[in-house]
Amino acid sequence: MTFALTSSPPLGQSLYGTLADALRQRILDGEWQPGQMIPSEASLAQRYGVALGTLRQALSLLVQDGVLRRQHGKGTFVSRGLDYASMMRFFRFQSQGGLPVTPESRILQRRLRHPSAQEAKAFQIDLDGQLLQLERLRSIEGQPCLLETIALPLPLFGALADSNTEDWDDLLYPMYQRRCGILVHHARDELKFSQLNAKQASRLQLQTGHPCVLVEREAFDVAGRCVERRTTRGDAFSFTYTAHIK
Amino acid sequence: MTFALTSSPPLGQSLYGTLADALRQRILDGEWQPGQMIPSEASLAQRYGVALGTLRQALSLLVQDGVLRRQHGKGTFVSRGLDYASMMRFFRFQSQGGLPVTPESRILQRRLRHPSAQEAKAFQIDLDGQLLQLERLRSIEGQPCLLETIALPLPLFGALADSNTEDWDDLLYPMYQRRCGILVHHARDELKFSQLNAKQASRLQLQTGHPCVLVEREAFDVAGRCVERRTTRGDAFSFTYTAHIK
DNA sequence: CAGTGGTCTAGACCACCGC
DNA sequence: CGGTGGTCTAGACCACTGG
Missing domain, CATH: 1.10.10.10 (Winged helix-like DNA-binding domain superfamily/Winged helix DNA-binding domain)
Structure with a gap:
């Protein structure tokens, strides 16, 4: 045939x-x-x-x-999609020993809400549709280092709306694939510098107004659909990034 | 044949x-x-x-x-080497009108000195050899925005040691090629977050301790020789960078 | 060993450019 | 129109992998 x-x-x-x-x-x-x-x-x-x-x-x-x-x-x-190294290339975190490590992950909050106009457009859902919002703290050896706000469109991620967040993996993208059949193929990150507000600072155990790097990410599947929007904040002084220009 | x-x-x-x-x-x-x-x-x-x-x-x-x-x-x-857009991708400067522009350039200082151990190694020159050090301020519509420290190995850049810096171009890489026959083919940029010291701040018309982005660049010719080392500082709050991850 | 991707050949024809 | 790079073919042989 x-x-x-x-x-x-x-x-x-x-x-x-x-x-x-x-x-x-x-x-x-x-x-x-x-x-x-x-x-x-x-x-x-x-x-x-x-x-x-x-x-x-x-x-x-x-x-x-x-x-x-x-x-x-x-x-x-x-391909199995984006790996950990390519997702975390902006911050250089390492354990006491000096070896690079995967931060532990704790979900601080999970709630349902309606999308903003921008989110509705990115996710191609209605303004009165729903999305899952997560707040997540990543730590290394107990020391908080990254604070993330994650938006996931429903019903695509429905499987995550009910399950116990205690059981979630430290790495979300492999979990998206296993539980929701969603493969993150590529992403676009936009970096800026900012300062932490009081709430953010307390979660990262830093001072209010402390300089931070702000990474705004949109992640896409193989078909080019936006499947995740994420905002990450971390200490500006532990930020480093190397770019190769050709 | x-x-x-x-x-x-x-x-x-x-x-x-x-x-x-x-x-x-x-x-x-x-x-x-x-x-x-x-x-x-x-x-x-x-x-x-x-x-x-x-x-x-x-x-x-x-x-x-x-x-x-x-x-x-x-x-x-x-190929004619790196172009302006690829050299300046980390800062988003635009004129009042909103269009992207090439900053004007002014050489604040030019002097000869011996290389550090690191520079000698990068440029493959002797510790008692010489290099040209430039300090350069880039401005848009009279407003200072970037402060650069540039190191160039001698005798490769000998043609720039004597010429009048008033006559130099706003873009250095095309000038390197025209005056010294050196084509910048690729570069590696490393970004960090820092704060301005008093001298840097005064040149950029900002406060001492103001947050800044620090870009450390090594530029290479087609043969892979390092031909320039450059440190650029600019206001962290006018910094923005977009990365595509695959 | 059989099965996979990687290299190399020789040649036909197409699509774009500038005169 | 002639010259350039781009596409496509059919087939031979090589190099790597794993049983």
Whole structure:
């Protein structure tokens, strides 16, 4: 059986571009799950009736996109999404010993509310729809370091609305995938400097007005839908960031 | 005439990788100047005695590297190096009208000194060698916004040691290329949060202790040599940065 | 060893640019 | 129109992985 591409004339799009879209759709549809191996290049080329080189060009697009990973001799795999390192690159926290660690996580508050106009637009939900708002404190060896406010659209994250927050993982993104089937594929972070208000300062055990870094993040799934909005505050003096410019 | 690759067995390196290195060397040697068009793919493939596809793979490496730019229907060109936008991405300055502008530049000080141990290592010069140190203030519509300390190794930048700083351009990197033949190809920026000391504050017309962003940059040429070290300070509250995470 | 992705070839044709 | 890079083909062989 062959999967002839329905749009025979690539309409301003190259064949390998069209092919890449078709393959991306099969991942979006859940036909190939994160971490799973997709069929071999040779078999896909045959099924789609294209040359091997053309199929490889299509795969290369998806690899560059971060949707697929190639492993020489093993196969081509669907990406598992953002990892911890790429999520936490703005703050340099380490234990007493000097090794980088994953901060522990405690949910301070969970409530339902209606979205703001901006949130409704980002999440593509109605103004009278609902979202889940979390306040979360991250600590290292008992020392608070990051304060987060997280907004998640309902009903997408309904599975998190009832479960006991005590049982939640320290890392949310893997949990989103396990409990809600949502894979965070990419994100956009915007950084600014600010100062802590009284409430924020007390939670971070710092002085009111203490300089802080403010990271505003929008996280997206493979289809490009915004699935999370998050504001993170942390001590400005423990902030560091390295950028490579080309 | 053909340019047979001297190292016939690619020794753990693919043919197109070896080819890319050979082509990169011809650019490093100045055989092809920044902005200039290199020979066509077909002619290069013939000269090196490889298939067109293989040569294209080599060029793709250099394009990804930022050394070459392809232009469909026109040719393949040697890159002109970093542009203004990529150099100034951390601060969002705009004129009263709201349009982004290039800050004016004024050299406050220029002097010769010996390098620190760190500088000597970065620039690969001796501890009793010399470097040029600049202090530079950048302003928008007369309002100071960035204070920079710049270190340049001698004798590489000898042409700048004597010339009148009044005649210098607002953008240094194009000037490095024109006056010293040095092309800034990539850079690494490290950001931290800090506070202004008295001298810095007075130059930026802010209060002593005012929060500032500190950007420490090392800039490199195509060969990977460090050619500039620069420290930039600016008002933390006019700082903003957007990062895309994948 | 069989199966996977990676490299390389030789050649045809298309799409864009500028004269 | 001629010259450039971009796409696509069909097939051979190499290099890595794991049983």
